[in-house]
Amino acid sequence: xxxxxxxxxxxxxxxxxxxxxxxxxxxxxxxxxxxxxxxxxxxxxxxxxxxxxxxxxxxxxxxxxxxxxxxxxxxxxxxxxxxxxxxxxxxxxxxxxxxxxxxxxxxxxxxxxxxxxxxxxxxxxxxxx
Amino acid sequence: xxxxxxxxxxxxxxxxxxxxxxxxxxxxxxxxxxxxxxxxxxxxxxxxxxxxxxxxxxxxxxxxxxxxxxxxxxxxxxxxxxxxxxxxxxxxxxxxxxxxxxxxxxxxxxxxxxxxxxxxxxxxxxxxxxxxxxxxxxxxxxxxxxxxxxxxxxxxxxxxxxxxxxxxxxxxxxxxxxxxxxxxxxxxxxxxxxxxxxxxxxxxxxxxxxxxxxxxxxxxxxxxxxxxxxxxxxxxxxxxxxxxxxxxxxxxxxxxxxxxxxxxxxxxxxxxxxxxxxxxxxxxxxx
Amino acid sequence: xxxxxxxxxxxxxxxxxxxxxxxxxxxxxxxxxxxxxxxxxxxxxxxxxxxxxxxxxxxxxxxxxxxxxxxxxxxxxxxxxxxxxxxxxxxxxxxxxxxxxxxxxxxxxxxxxxxxxxxxxxxxxxxxxxxxxxxxxxxxxxxxxxxxxxxxxxxxxxxxxxxxxxxxxxxxxxxxxxxxxxxxxxxxxxxxxxxxx
Numbered sequence: 001x002x003x004x005x006x007x008x009x010x011x012x013x014x015x016x017x018x019x020x021x022x023x024x025x026x027x028x029x030x031x032x033x034x035x036x037x038x039x040x041x042x043x044x045x046x047x048x049x050x051x052x053x054x055x056x057x058x059x060x061x062x063x064x065x066x067x068x069x070x071x072x073x074x075x076x077x078x079x080x081x082x083x084x085x086x087x088x089x090x091x092x093x094x095x096x097x098x099x100x101x102x103x104x105x106x107x108x109x110x111x112x113x114x115x116x117x118x119x120x121x122x123x124x125x126x127x128x129x
Numbered sequence: 130x131x132x133x134x135x136x137x138x139x140x141x142x143x144x145x146x147x148x149x150x151x152x153x154x155x156x157x158x159x160x161x162x163x164x165x166x167x168x169x170x171x172x173x174x175x176x177x178x179x180x181x182x183x184x185x186x187x188x189x190x191x192x193x194x195x196x197x198x199x200x201x202x203x204x205x206x207x208x209x210x211x212x213x214x215x216x217x218x219x220x221x222x223x224x225x226x227x228x229x230x231x232x233x234x235x236x237x238x239x240x241x242x243x244x245x246x247x248x249x250x251x252x253x254x255x256x257x258x259x260x261x262x263x264x265x266x267x268x269x270x271x272x273x274x275x276x277x278x279x280x281x282x283x284x285x286x287x288x289x290x291x292x293x294x295x296x297x298x299x300x301x302x303x304x305x306x307x308x309x310x311x312x313x314x315x316x317x318x319x320x321x322x323x324x325x326x327x328x329x330x331x332x333x334x335x336x337x338x339x340x341x342x343x344x345x346x347x348x349x350x351x352x353x354x355x356x357x358x359x360x361x362x363x364x365x366x367x368x369x370x371x372x373x374x375x376x377x378x379x380x381x382x383x384x385x386x387x388x389x390x391x392x393x394x395x396x397x398x399x400x401x402x403x404x405x406x407x408x409x410x411x412x413x414x415x416x
Numbered sequence: 417x418x419x420x421x422x423x424x425x426x427x428x429x430x431x432x433x434x435x436x437x438x439x440x441x442x443x444x445x446x447x448x449x450x451x452x453x454x455x456x457x458x459x460x461x462x463x464x465x466x467x468x469x470x471x472x473x474x475x476x477x478x479x480x481x482x483x484x485x486x487x488x489x490x491x492x493x494x495x496x497x498x499x500x501x502x503x504x505x506x507x508x509x510x511x512x513x514x515x516x517x518x519x520x521x522x523x524x525x526x527x528x529x530x531x532x533x534x535x536x537x538x539x540x541x542x543x544x545x546x547x548x549x550x551x552x553x554x555x556x557x558x559x560x561x562x563x564x565x566x567x568x569x570x571x572x573x574x575x576x577x578x579x580x581x582x583x584x585x586x587x588x589x590x591x592x593x594x595x596x597x598x599x600x601x602x603x604x605x606x607x608x609x610x611x612x613x
Binding site: 139143144147148151182190191192195241260264271274275276277278302325326328329330331340341344345362363364367368371372375395397 | 580
Binding site: 014015016017019020023035058060061063105108 | 507557606
């Protein structure tokens with residue numbers, strides 16, 4: 001592990017999802033941290049420069065849309081955001097992109113796909129392919 | 130080497146990591162694994178358990194709060210000394226106090242003093258560290274009045290705070306010049322803080338969770354509440370956060386310990402990024 | 417100028433009666449409402465007034481203060497009064513009520529069997545979230561019952577998530593059984609795979 005590997009924040013209120021995504025990404029060579037709701041994610045983003053955010057939609061205290069809006073407007077983070085929803089409802093994807101997400105997916109996201117997407121969004125930052 | 134009886138498997142470690150994160154909001158990087166294992170091993174043995182599984186089961190059940198308290202003690206450095214976590218005092222001088230002065234109209238136009246609270250203040254190292262840094266390094270100290278208050282639930286530590294005499298261990302980070310300027314040797318390797326500073330700090334015996342008692346603390350511009358909320362259960366930490374909010378002016382700033390996070394506890398404060406780290410603000414619009 | 421000691425001792429604070437505090441729960445100023453809710457800590461007579469306002473208070477900070485005060489009571493009346501909000505369409509209210517109920521180990525257990533039989537799967541999901549943090553020896557048993565028998569995959573997935581910190585080898589059969597009950601639910605399969613890793 002070196003400090004040059006991309007740092008990913010996994011934001012989800014479901015512990016299994018957090019654990020799974022974190023394990024997959026760290027086995028693929030990413031540095032990972034986790035947050036259990038949008039508010040924690042904003043706080044984490046104020047304290048560290050993340051290279052990628054993987055954000056759930058439905059969470060207590062602060063939902064995914066508000067979290068991404070806050071990351072963009074108040075924290076001013078330019079890093080890519082992948083939003084992952086549990087169920088697909090009409091208009092959700094539009095809302096995610098309007099909030100500032102770069103990609104909107106519906107669960108479950110197979111681990112290989114998540115890792116591939118993470119590599120695409122952090123290309124050039126030194127992750128082994 | 131970790132003996133086999135308490136050695137953690139990869140799965141044990143993940144479960145533990147998840148539990149501790151849920152309970153305290155603290156997460157460990159995989160590189161901290163060895164450090165965490167050693168501290169857990171200590172806790173398992175100290176509590177008289179044969180195995181990690183037995184200890185972890187009792188910890189999760191939650192009917193022995195001392196288990197969690199000891200674990201937190203082991204996994205967070207919990208020692209009080211002068212100028213501890215000094216970067217937060219840097220933030221106070223460089224970023225927070227200038228904002229406070231600006232928000233209150235600037236030196237010379239402020240109604241009332243700048244008020245700073247240290248809670249819990251234990252034996253006084255924190256409020257006195259704030260006083261020393263202001264006196265020695267803050268150019269505006271001659272232009273504005275500053276009131277420093279300390280509070281603690283424990284009358285024993287408060288009487289030691291009032292006496293303000295400390296040993297070398299507590300003073301090791303204090304510059305020599307400050308020692309000669311602000312302390313007097315009182316024998317047996319101990320040094321007492323000068324009465325001009327001792328007398329300027331107001332001490333309160335107070336329980337942070339007691340809403341009625343906490344009403345005596347109000348209109349603070351800056352609050353330091355470091356490394357205590359982490360020990361509280363959810364209800365107590367929420368009540369404490371609410372009480373701190375009530376003790377602060379709208380727009381006032383709150384410092385927590387470096388491993389603590391307010392977003393684990395309550396959404397009522399707004400996290401703010403400073404060059405020296407995160408500080409929490411009571412929103413200005415909420416009045 | 418410089419360091420100053422507080423000039424005079426604090427004046428005695430006026431004591432506000434519980435009746436006045438209850439009236440202030442309807443004050444137009446949100447800070448007055450928040451302070452009144454906190455000030456009513458331990459006042460049994462204020463429980464009904466607080467419960468009446470949980471569902472209508474629009475400011476989350478004020479609602480949180482009301483819940484902080486209510487949860488201390490941990491009585492059947494408060495538990496029942498908060499549990500109705502587990503069915504709320506307002507996600508913020510729903511999760512705030514669940515957080516409060518999770519801190520009430522004396523009164524909540526008596527409600528759990530009924531909540532686990534609620535026809536609305538969203539209520540059962542919220543109940544699993546309460547059980548995740550409720551410090552009670554039966555919590556794990558109830559979660560296991562949901563995983564084994566609940567007819568809705570979202571409820572089962574939430575219960576597995578809640579059980580995660582306590583999962584051991586003895587739960588493998590339980591989790592594999594859940595996958596067999598919902599072979600076509602990819603998210604549940606994912607949750608079980610993640611939990612069994």
